[in-house]
Amino acid sequence: MRELFKTSVYPILWGGATASGQYEGAWKEGGRGMDTQDMRPYLPRTSEATTSTRLLTREAVLRAKEDAEDTSYPFRRGSGGFYHLDEDTALLKELGLEVYRMSISWSRLYPRGDEEKPNPAGIAYYNRVFQSLRRAGIRIFLTMNHYGIPLYLVEHYGGWTSRETIGFYLRFAETIFENWGDLIDFYLPFNEINAGYFSPYNGVGLVREGEEPYDESLVFQSLHHQFVASAKVIELGRRMTKGKFGCMTACFCYYPYSCSPEDNLKTVKEEQINQWFCSDVLVRGYYPSYMNRFFEERGISFEVAEEDERLLKKYTADFVSFSYYQSSVISVEEKEKTAGNLVTVTKNPYLKANEWGWQMDAAGLRTSLNKIFDRYERPVFIAENGLGSRDVLEEDGKVHDWYRIDYLKEHFEQIKEAQRDGVEVLGYAMWGIIDIVSEGSCEMEKRYGTVYVDGDNMGNGTYRRVKKDSFEWYKNFIQEEKGKRGKESYDR
Numbered sequence: 001m002r003e004l005f006k007t008s009v010y011p012i013l014w015g016g017a018t019a020s021g022q023y024e025g026a027w028k029e030g031g032r033g034m035d036t037q038d039m040r041p042y043l044p045r046t047s048e049a050t051t052s053t054r055l056l057t058r059e060a061v062l063r064a065k066e067d068a069e070d071t072s073y074p075f076r077r078g079s080g081g082f083y084h085l086d087e088d089t090a091l092l093k094e095l096g097l098e099v100y101r102m103s104i105s106w107s108r109l110y111p112r113g114d115e116e117k118p119n120p121a122g123i124a125y126y127n128r129v130f131q132s133l134r135r136a137g138i139r140i141f142l143t144m145n146h147y148g149i150p151l152y153l154v155e156h157y158g159g160w161t162s163r164e165t166i167g168f169y170l171r172f173a174e175t176i177f178e179n180w181g182d183l184i185d186f187y188l189p190f191n192e193i194n195a196g197y198f199s200p201y202n203g204v205g206l207v208r209e210g211e212e213p214y215d216e217s218l219v220f221q222s223l224h225h226q227f228v229a230s231a232k233v234i235e236l237g238r239r240m241t242k243g244k245f246g247c248m249t250a251c252f253c254y255y256p257y258s259c260s261p262e263d264n265l266k267t268v269k270e271e272q273i274n275q276w277f278c279s280d281v282l283v284r285g286y287y288p289s290y291m292n293r294f295f296e297e298r299g300i301s302f303e304v305a306e307e308d309e310r311l312l313k314k315y316t317a318d319f320v321s322f323s324y325y326q327s328s329v330i331s332v333e334e335k336e337k338t339a340g341n342l343v344t345v346t347k348n349p350y351l352k353a354n355e356w357g358w359q360m361d362a363a364g365l366r367t368s369l370n371k372i373f374d375r376y377e378r379p380v381f382i383a384e385n386g387l388g389s390r391d392v393l394e395e396d397g398k399v400h401d402w403y404r405i406d407y408l409k410e411h412f413e414q415i416k417e418a419q420r421d422g423v424e425v426l427g428y429a430m431w432g433i434i435d436i437v438s439e440g441s442c443e444m445e446k447r448y449g450t451v452y453v454d455g456d457n458m459g460n461g462t463y464r465r466v467k468k469d470s471f472e473w474y475k476n477f478i479q480e481e482k483g484k485r486g487k488e489s490y491d492r
């Protein structure tokens, strides 16, 4: 009867996440090449940060390239992960993490991106990383590309606008599978692949020409090349490894501002392009029909090769994953705005926001888990979730982040409710498990971790690690969850 009444109560893997560009630093160590994230400056939040730090123009990139220091370019420092590998792995082990989501710096393995052979220093570094995680008994969830791509590829090949980049990416992927394929359980070809549409510099490395808006045909050509790259990586990865391959989007959990038909229709349309489009292609294996009108009305056209249709159809994702920080409101009328994850959204009068304006909504996580699982009926992994806040290292040498513990409690309760709703939840990775540089605002002082890193927005500080109150709490939570498990094994 199990097939008739599908059950889904598997043990959730409890974990944490970082990204190489926000964590490692050591941006030139061992011959690492410059990547697109190294070019993003930190600017005080009073300035118009969006375009200057997120949607970089060609002159901004040239200016950053000339600037060899790292004070104003936080991703060049990260939170010093490169230099704290053993200590940080020991902290992840002490937490009892069952899975650790991390990413590889493409330009650390391939400094320009078009080399025939990988950089030996890069191989040596990630050998240490993967082997120390496995020795710690922690499963590895690898984001193969988390936004940064080698700057050389952007400047000399046009980055993701060029089909050649698919080949370079496949060579990078083959190096990963050859060296560490037997150590990695989960793979994500791309982080938040829908960012290619709503934040093209981050998502597809597209540099703006002056103040001109993006050429949307180039945006969707770049996204198409990433879709094909994802399918080719899955084809190769299934031949070379035992891992599971997923897709990942940023989840915005859209609510209509009112019950007016217009607000509801606009919500459906916004959700299609921002939320469903990319995962529809990567899970269903073809472009959804609602995109035909979207492309036609905007005069968007791009090249598709003969092989693409077969590749996309055949090599779809084994699981679906997403980042979740806030819910969003859609209104036909202009309403008061607030910030969200790389986007600006309408304020929700029912929700409180964090200092950065992101509206916290634990129930929205349950809603999103239900909607995503209902749509795809594939196991779901929460690849990012957490609370960004201005944590303070007190006189007593502690960080009393009770507000993060409250946030996690509320969200974990909703994940359990979703599981009881029948959603097959594979795992949960708490974002920024050790403090890292924030993606949207390039701030070290926007902290997510259970471990405080003593550094500020300008790179001052010792970068020593201090466990926050949430460290003990999360460690005990994971311990209790493990204790509750019956005979069900994780291995599905």
Ligand code: BGP
Residues within 6 Å of the ligand: 019, 022, 191, 192, 250, 323, 341, 342, 384, 388, 431, 437, 438, 439, 440, 441, 446
């Ligand atoms: C997502 C990224 C992560 C992470 C997260 C939080 O876009 O996948 O890299 O940074 O957002 O955003 P922020 O760091 O801006 O608070």
